[in-house]
Amino acid sequence: MTTTLNKSEGKVLIKGNYAIANAAVIAGCQCYFGYPITPQSEIGEFMSGKMQELGRAYVSAESELGAINMTIGACSTGVKAMTSSSSCAISLMQEGISYACSDELPVVIVSVMRGGPGLGNIYPSQGDYEQAVIGGGNGDYRIIVLAPGTVQECVDLTYKTFYLAHKYRMPAMLLADGLLGQMMEPCLFGDYPYPEVDNSEWMLTGAKNRHRRVIRSYAPLAEDQCVFLNKLFNKYKVLEENEVMYDEYMVDDADIVVMSFGSMGRNVKSAVKACREKGLKVGAFRPLTLFPFPNRKIEELSHSAKKILVTEINMGQMLRDVRLAVNGRIPVEFLGKPVGSMIDIEDIVKKIESMIEV
Amino acid sequence: MATQVFKVPDIMIDGFKFGFCPGCDHGVAMRLVAECLDELNLQENTICASAIGCSVCIYDYINVDTIEAPHGRAIAEATGVKRAKPDKFVFTYQGDGDFASIGLAESMHAALRGEKISAICINNTNYGMTGGQLGPTTMVGQVTTTSPTGRNLEYYGYPMKIAEQFALCDGVAFSARVSLDTVPNIRKAKAAIKKAFEYQIKGLGFSFVEILSSCPTNWRMTPQKAHDRVRDEMMKVFVPGVYKDILESKQV
Amino acid sequence: MSHIVIDDKQCKACYLCIDECPKKLIKVSDKVNNLGARPVEFYDPNGECLGCAMCATRCPDLAIREVYRG
Numbered sequence: 006m007t008t009t010l011n012k013s014e015g016k017v018l019i020k021g022n023y024a025i026a027n028a029a030v031i032a033g034c035q036c037y038f039g040y041p042i043t044p045q046s047e048i049g050e051f052m053s054g055k056m057q058e059l060g061r062a063y064v065s066a067e068s069e070l071g072a073i074n075m076t077i078g079a080c081s082t083g084v085k086a087m088t089s090s091s092s093c094a095i096s097l098m099q100e101g102i103s104y105a106c107s108d109e110l111p112v113v114i115v116s117v118m119r120g121g122p123g124l125g126n127i128y129p130s131q132g133d134y135e136q137a138v139i140g141g142g143n144g145d146y147r148i149i150v151l152a153p154g155t156v157q158e159c160v161d162l163t164y165k166t167f168y169l170a171h172k173y174r175m176p177a178m179l180l181a182d183g184l185l186g187q188m189m190e191p192c193l194f195g196d197y198p199y200p201e202v203d204n205s206e207w208m209l210t211g212a213k214n215r216h217r218r219v220i221r222s223y224a225p226l227a228e229d230q231c232v233f234l235n236k237l238f239n240k241y242k243v244l245e246e247n248e249v250m251y252d253e254y255m256v257d258d259a260d261i262v263v264m265s266f267g268s269m270g271r272n273v274k275s276a277v278k279a280c281r282e283k284g285l286k287v288g289a290f291r292p293l294t295l296f297p298f299p300n301r302k303i304e305e306l307s308h309s310a311k312k313i314l315v316t317e318i319n320m321g322q323m324l325r326d327v328r329l330a331v332n333g334r335i336p337v338e339f340l341g342k343p344v345g346s347m348i349d350i351e352d353i354v355k356k357i358e359s360m361i362e363v
Numbered sequence: 364m365a366t367q368v369f370k371v372p373d374i375m376i377d378g379f380k381f382g383f384c385p386g387c388d389h390g391v392a393m394r395l396v397a398e399c400l401d402e403l404n405l406q407e408n409t410i411c412a413s414a415i416g417c418s419v420c421i422y423d424y425i426n427v428d429t430i431e432a433p434h435g436r437a438i439a440e441a442t443g444v445k446r447a448k449p450d451k452f453v454f455t456y457q458g459d460g461d462f463a464s465i466g467l468a469e470s471m472h473a474a475l476r477g478e479k480i481s482a483i484c485i486n487n488t489n490y491g492m493t494g495g496q497l498g499p500t501t502m503v504g505q506v507t508t509t510s511p512t513g514r515n516l517e518y519y520g521y522p523m524k525i526a527e528q529f530a531l532c533d534g535v536a537f538s539a540r541v542s543l544d545t546v547p548n549i550r551k552a553k554a555a556i557k558k559a560f561e562y563q564i565k566g567l568g569f570s571f572v573e574i575l576s577s578c579p580t581n582w583r584m585t586p587q588k589a590h591d592r593v594r595d596e597m598m599k600v601f602v603p604g605v606y607k608d609i610l611e612s613k614q615v
Numbered sequence: 616m617s618h619i620v621i622d623d624k625q626c627k628a629c630y631l632c633i634d635e636c637p638k639k640l641i642k643v644s645d646k647v648n649n650l651g652a653r654p655v656e657f658y659d660p661n662g663e664c665l666g667c668a669m670c671a672t673r674c675p676d677l678a679i680r681e682v683y684r685g
Contacts, residue, residue: 062446067472074436078443081430209428213407221431369668369682386629390675586629
């Protein structure tokens with residue numbers, strides 16, 4: 006990337022990865038720590054130049070273990086800090102994510118999904134829904150997960166990721182995929198739209214004119230751990246009450262609601278439009294927050310709709326959360342494939358038509 | 364009128380009580396760190412990254428802002444802290460397993476980058492907190508709970524000489540190995556820790572002190588015998604000395 | 616007069632200090648402390664203590680809290 010973006014008045018045509026990185030810079034990210042992995046390497050490449058130019062911190066970490074823990078260290082001082090990576094390397098960060106939850110630190114992680122398991126490949130995939138939402142770290146914890154579906158949403162939700170991480174003092178992940186990371190779309194940056202969160206009550210600054218602070222996860226007594234986890238899960242409840250976001254399209258009178266997340270929502274919307282042109286009552290629903298998950302809204306839809314179709318570029322991961330929210334009231338069907346380009350609009354339409362015929 | 368020549372460092376937490384086994388040198392090492400922080404007047408400006416193992420307890424004893432890192436990641440977290448707040452004094456206090464085994468990549472790359480942090484590493488030739496298993500510094504022939512017939516090279520390979528290895532990293536300003544086996548050596552150890560801290564303050568680069576310590580419980584020895592072992596066995600292999608000091612152009 | 620102050624509640628009875636004292640002024644107490652250990656005590660009837668602080672420097676538990684010289 007040769008152009009140096011920062012703020013921009015008008016729309017610019019930009020790759021998803023650069024959009025995420027530039028939005029993080031505008032959001033006030035002071036420190037970036039990362040290790041290269043396709044398909045998100047442009048984020049680190051952009052940051053390496055931009056952070057130096059702005060006198061902020063960039064470290065080319067020795068591994069993702071290093072990167073996530075450097076991010077934790079930086080966040081412990083109250084600054085905005087982030088790391089970014091992809092699938093198999095987000096796996097390496099799971100230990101740090103668990104610690105960051107226990108430390109209650111506003112660590113921002115960008116995950117640009119590729120094919121898996123194992124090394125997999127560098128094609129787009131949504132196979133890390135569960136890695137992001139359920140997580141592979143130890144213990145009971147949740148992290149905030151936001152899933153953009155367009156480059157513009159990459160920008161808007163990067164801002165939101167930083168804001169929510171600091172507002173709730175917990176790790177937050179922007180879950181994009183290789184398609185979004187590599188595609189170019191026009192988008193608008195504007196200014197960081199959220200208020201700055203005051204971290205002065207907990208951040209480490211050196212114990213000057215106050216008692217010292219310890220950010221720790223070690224809780225030698227079981228009772229202490231119970232108190233802490235109850236507090237943590239109360240926080241998650243507040244999130245579920247207040248921060249759920251989703252995108253819906255013509256669901257009010259829909260007999261069939263097609264659900265997806267991230268970039269898959271693009272073809273779903275086109276398929277729904279095509280169905281509507283044929284006079285079929287179909288709507289589209291796409292959670293923007295995967296945690297907190299829009300359970301209540303999906304439950305409502307399960308009363309108004311007759312069937313739900315979940316489409317994902319994986320073998321059915323969000324599917325399970327949708328089924329839990331629907332709780333057996335109406336049939337929930339699945340259309341997916343493990344990796345590669347998005348499912349074709351015609352195939353989605355065909356699937357919808359088959360569901361209506363039955 | 365008698366003058367006071369020794370006191371509990373001001374930076375120790377009121378009412379603290381070391382939880383280490385009788386005769387364990389962790390208490391001495393932590394006291395030396397505390398004395399250096401006091402003497403350099405660093406209490407209000409310090410952020411410590413604590414490690415996992417017996418060394419984790421440092422935040423129960425020393426009254427500074429602290430972040431507790433996962434096992435092996437103290438250096439990475441210290442790097443994050445220092446990069447976010449370059450004006451803070453940042454140090455880690457780790458065991459040899461934390462610093463040189465599970466955290467070796469983090470430690471060595473911070474040293475190569477010349478991160479302006481100080482690392483204190485306790486070398487007691489085993490994993491102490493988990494009951495004395497073979498670690499990166501377990502000596503050839505040493506019996507541990509996971510080398511029941513002794514560390515033989517065919518089966519376990521060689522121990523690591525940490526201070527020498529880190530002296531080879533260009534970003535390191537100071538790398539020394541000290542011992543706590545005798546009072547004169549304890550005083551030398553303190554001088555080395557203080558120098559390491561001063562080198563960070565001067566912004567010279569990564570500063571490192573490896574401290575040879577006893578682990579009487581896991582070595583199945585009296586505290587007295589344990590110090591004999593430090594002197595007679597450890598110091599012959601892990602030779603104390605300054606392995607790098609960029610101000611004195613000393614390099615291995 | 617040179618002397619040391621021992622907090623016998625902190626003493627874990629490793630007895631490293633006993634060997635350090637050049638004047639052999641530290642001995643094992645007859646009492647048992649809160650840790651169930653027989654702590655050390657300072658015994659200097661003839662005022663021989665040098666205030667060298669070797670004992671306190673050696674003590675791994677900061678049980679020897681203060682040393683005075685002179």
